[in-house]
Amino acid sequence: MPVVLEHLGKRFGDGAPVLDDVNANIEKGEFVALLGASGCGKSTLLNIIAGLEAPSSGALEVPSDGAAFMFQDAALFPWLTARENIELALKLRGVGKAERRAKAQELLELVHLGAAGDKRPHELSGGMRQRVSLARSLAQDRQLLLMDEPFAALDAITRDLLHDELERIWKETGRTIVFVTHNVREAVRLGQRVLLLSSRPGRVVQEWAVTEEHRTDAGLAGQLTGVITARLREEIRRHAK
Numbered sequence: 001m002p003v004v005l006e007h008l009g010k011r012f013g014d015g016a017p018v019l020d021d022v023n024a025n026i027e028k029g030e031f032v033a034l035l036g037a038s039g040c041g042k043s044t045l046l047n048i049i050a051g052l053e054a055p056s057s058g059a060l061e062v063p064s065d066g067a068a069f070m071f072q073d074a075a076l077f078p079w080l081t082a083r084e085n086i087e088l089a090l091k092l093r094g095v096g097k098a099e100r101r102a103k104a105q106e107l108l109e110l111v112h113l114g115a116a117g118d119k120r121p122h123e124l125s126g127g128m129r130q131r132v133s134l135a136r137s138l139a140q141d142r143q144l145l146l147m148d149e150p151f152a153a154l155d156a157i158t159r160d161l162l163h164d165e166l167e168r169i170w171k172e173t174g175r176t177i178v179f180v181t182h183n184v185r186e187a188v189r190l191g192q193r194v195l196l197l198s199s200r201p202g203r204v205v206q207e208w209a210v211t212e213e214h215r216t217d218a219g220l221a222g223q224l225t226g227v228i229t230a231r232l233r234e235e236i237r238r239h240a241k
């Protein structure tokens with residue numbers, strides 16, 4: 001099991017707990033969508049899984065080689081080309097110079113940017129930049145990939161395209177993915193499992209399995225989206241009181 005979270009809690013300083021008694025098991029190769037309202041602690045939980053933050057209580061098991069991380073903002077180095085951004089990640093991983101170029105090209109092709117390797121970030125669209133960012137995360141070659149609202153800033157059509165791409169890449173690479181979003185449609189589109197995090201404190205309050213039937217039957221997927229949206233609204237209302 002790559003990720004086990006047991007009674008995980010987090011508070012910053014002497015503030016109110018941000019996370020409280022979070023429990024979850026994520027299996028190897030699984031695609032889990034972590035859904036929650038703004039500010040409920042999704043990024044904090046992802047940072048804890050990534051080892052960037054320590055939990056205040058509870059226990060967690062994560063892969064010993066850590067995780068690759070992809071953020072909402074591509075955060076590419078502007079003075080490097082797309083290829084060089086990816087090569088840098090490979091270099092940091094200790095891949096030799098000769099091998100780096102071929103591997104970077106392979107990753108560019110995987111994200112359908114085979115011809116754009118020499119472009120710098122400002123010459124790329126937002127969607128293309130996120131593809132480079134995805135390729136760079138894959139260059140880190142970790143089994144576990146943590147994604148923090150990576151497509152939130154993109155327009156709906158580009159986002160749909162990237163959903164298809166990410167699904168294909170997930171299937172091709174067998175990565176374990178934890179994908180944070182506040183968008184229910186996106187969670188149902190991508191996740192095999194959707195975990196709903198409550199607000200203040202954040203806790204997994206419900207989870208849903210997204211089955212093959214949901215993938216092939218838009219009506220069924222729409223129904224599930226409706227059910228999850230209603231539950232999310234309830235959480236937001238409860239928190240607003």
Ligand SMILES: Nc1ncnc2c1ncn2[C@@H]1O[C@H](COP(=O)(O)OP(=O)(O)OP(=O)(O)O)[C@@H](O)[C@H]1O
Binds near residue numbers: 012018042
């Ligand atoms: N380093 C920190 N110090 C103090 N408080 C923090 C810190 N990091 C996060 N918080 C608080 O923890 C809470 C949860 O933040 P977090 O960013 O994890 O939520 P989120 O669900 O990812 O939100 P969003 O969807 O808006 O990105 C917020 O109230 C935030 O102010």
